[in-house]
Amino acid sequence: MRKWGVVALCAALGGCLTNAETVQFRASNPQQQALMRDGQPALVSRQKSSLVLVRPASRQVRANGRPVFVVAINNLGKGPIDFRVAQVEATQHVAGSDYGMQVVTYEMLVQEEKNRQVAAAIFTGLAAAGNAYSASQAGYGHYTTAGGRTGTFYSPTAAAIAQGNAAAQNDAMIAATVETGQRNMAVLEQSVIKDNTLMPGEWCGGQLHLAPPVASEGGGQKTYTIVITVGADRHVIDIAQGPAGA
CATH class of the missing domain: 2.60.40.10 (Immunoglobulins)
Known part of the structure; x- marks a missing residue:
């Protein structure tokens, strides 16, 4: 290993x-x-x-x-x-x-960075969609009674907590993606001849x-x-x- x-x-x-x-x-x-x-x-x-x-x-x-x-x-x-x-x-x-x-x-490097940002935005969007879907399912659960009966239940509180956490994570991911792109563009502007x-x-x-x-x-x-x-x-x-x- x-x-x-x-x-x-x-x-x-x-x-x-x-x-x-x-x-x-x-x-x-x-x-x-x-x-x-x-x-x-x-x-x-x-x-x-x-x-x-x-x-x-x-x-x-x-x-x-x-x-x-x-x-x-x-x-x-x-x-x-x-x-x-x-x-x-x-x-x-x-x-x-x-x-x-x-x-x-410089123009070529800027275009490359724009292409990278488009790809990053797509991946971020897919990750955010996955988070949102998982959060939408978080309120559902399963139970089994002493008699062996099974069923499902829904907890609005658990769903609200999960959706709030997912929204915060998604906001952080999107903000980080935008910030990275802006920072990379600024570096190119300042450093390339x-x-x-x-x-x-x-x-x-x-x-x-x-x-x-x-x-x-x-x-x-x-x-x-x-x-x-x-x-x-x-x-x-x-x-x-x-x-x-x-």
């Missing part, structure tokens, strides 16, 4: 540490510097009019999950410059070939989500490149992602 409990816990945690991967950055030109920030790898890329700082959003990435990076952009120029998420490019390099990786935009016009000296940033890279042969490192365009500057970020501790 203990063994199966550990297996179930590992599954709940996304495969435990065996499926965890980490990322590393490689400075590809003299205008870049690979460094550490709060114990995590990071890369600073400087171009004529902008500076970009990139680091992973978490210390480890699920092997088959979306890599998420925190991107900070600074306008070093004397005039406003634009950053557009649609201009971000991601390419994976596999066995001498290049494959595009989708950039998962979006289009911005940066004034001179201004910073902007947020999370950049990518589609999962395909697995490499033999479970080795996955390599991919992110190109972040800021105004006329192109920041080319080379990344290697592989098993944790490798």
Whole structure:
């Protein structure tokens, strides 16, 4: 039983540490510097009019999950410059070939969350209906007399108590579902990077989500490149992602 409990816990945690991967950055030109920030790898890329700082959003990435990076952009120029998420490019390099990786935009993440909320509302509604039905039957009972006769009875008090408890449980479930959805939407609004016009000296940033890279042969490192365009500057970020501790 203990063994199966550990297996179930590992599954709940996304495969435990065996499926965890980490990322590393490689400075590809003299205008870049690979460094550490709060114990995590990071890369600073400087171009004529902008500076970009990139680091992973978490210390480890699920092997088959979306890599998420925190991107900070600074306008070093004397005039406003634009950053557009649609201009971000991601390419994976596999066995001498290049494959595009989708950039998962804020709008896509919001739609995913809306879909999740619809599914959660359906499950919550089914659970609430089950509670209500059980409560409606709670007032009925069975009895057997000393002579062996059986029958049924109905208790309005028991039914009222059960229905009151079910209503309270249903209200709590529905409120929790709504609150979770609102909280998730707020997190997306606050954390995910979006289009911005940066004034001179201004910073902007947020999370950049990518589609999962395909697995490499033999479970080795996955390599991919992110190109972040800021105004006329192109920041080319080379990344290697592989098993944790490798």
